Amino acid sequence: MIYTVTANPAIDYVVTADTIQLGTVNRLNSSVSLPGGKGINVSRILKQLTIETTALGFIGGYTGAFVKSTLAAEDLTTNFTEISDTTRINVKIKADQETEINGQGPKVTPKEISKFEDTLGQLKPGDVVVMSGSLPPSLPDTFYKDLIPLIREQGADFVIDTTGQALLDTLSYHPLVVKPNHHELAELFHVQLTSLADIAKYGRQLLDLGAKNVLISMAGDGAFLITPTKTYYSKAPKGTVVNSVGAGDSMIAGFTGIFAQNNDPVASFKMGLSCGSATAFTKDLADRSQIEALSTQIKIEAFQ
């Protein structure tokens, strides 16, 4: 079973407009509300791949009720911890440029945190816990890191998708995979990355610091997979980008889902790329047929 932890779920309110001008009234061409938050996105893609998953996290209020009922309609298994405050709304504007306005998130009380920790008591050896996305302001910065001993005690593995020091702090616990994009990688090491060779070199440092596998995504410019024995590169499939929200989460879902089944990092990378790009080329997250249609385009090469 792959459990996802979304500490800060959201409604993703995706709107399109020809142009957006600050300081004036803007009229939209379209709008849609989607269940959002990084772990939830991972679970939704796993469901498309018919890989068993349960979404965990904190949920509350009328927005939380929307997220829960939308996921239930997709037949997605959830075991959220109910909170008394209200789940956030994130606004994703698709105009001449893509702009995101993400809420801070609700207050989570110590009692709600301990109820959530109880939901992790059901883990079994071989399970994987994917922890991703921002933390609501009332949770400590170490929230994800503090869950790792609990996960490990039960023989389960973990994947973490976060950035900066919070990511570095978890590497010595050996996450199954980490996936910074190339901008996040540059920020982690306070460097400018100007060539593919540089990106691969700094990506490998995450492996040296403890990650079992490293993905470095570069949106339309392809991605790296770095394993203990080899570095691989693939171009991104070609297509028209419609809404790239959730592309990174889709990549993590594809990689983790296949890796949990067969431990094959290259097959997992291929699925990760197919899921990421299929999501970038569609309004919501991709469905299974869109993912399968892209997989024939992907050519993975050994890098140097």
Ligand SMILES: Nc1ncnc2c1ncn2[C@@H]1O[C@H](COP(=O)(O)OP(=O)(O)O)[C@@H](O)[C@H]1O
């Ligand atoms: N413009 C794009 N064209 C093709 N694939 C894309 C595009 N943007 C994202 N993807 C796919 O989604 C994956 C993750 O996207 P990326 O933007 O790098 O992640 P994040 O959202 O975490 O920053 C990429 O490796 C790629 O497979």
Ligand SMILES: O=P(O)(O)OC[C@H]1O[C@](O)(COP(=O)(O)O)[C@@H](O)[C@@H]1O
């Ligand atoms: O595009 P990505 O990185 O895969 O993540 C998209 C998801 O992350 C969010 O932008 C939330 O991100 P944060 O938790 O970091 O605020 C959601 O609104 C969205 O569903």
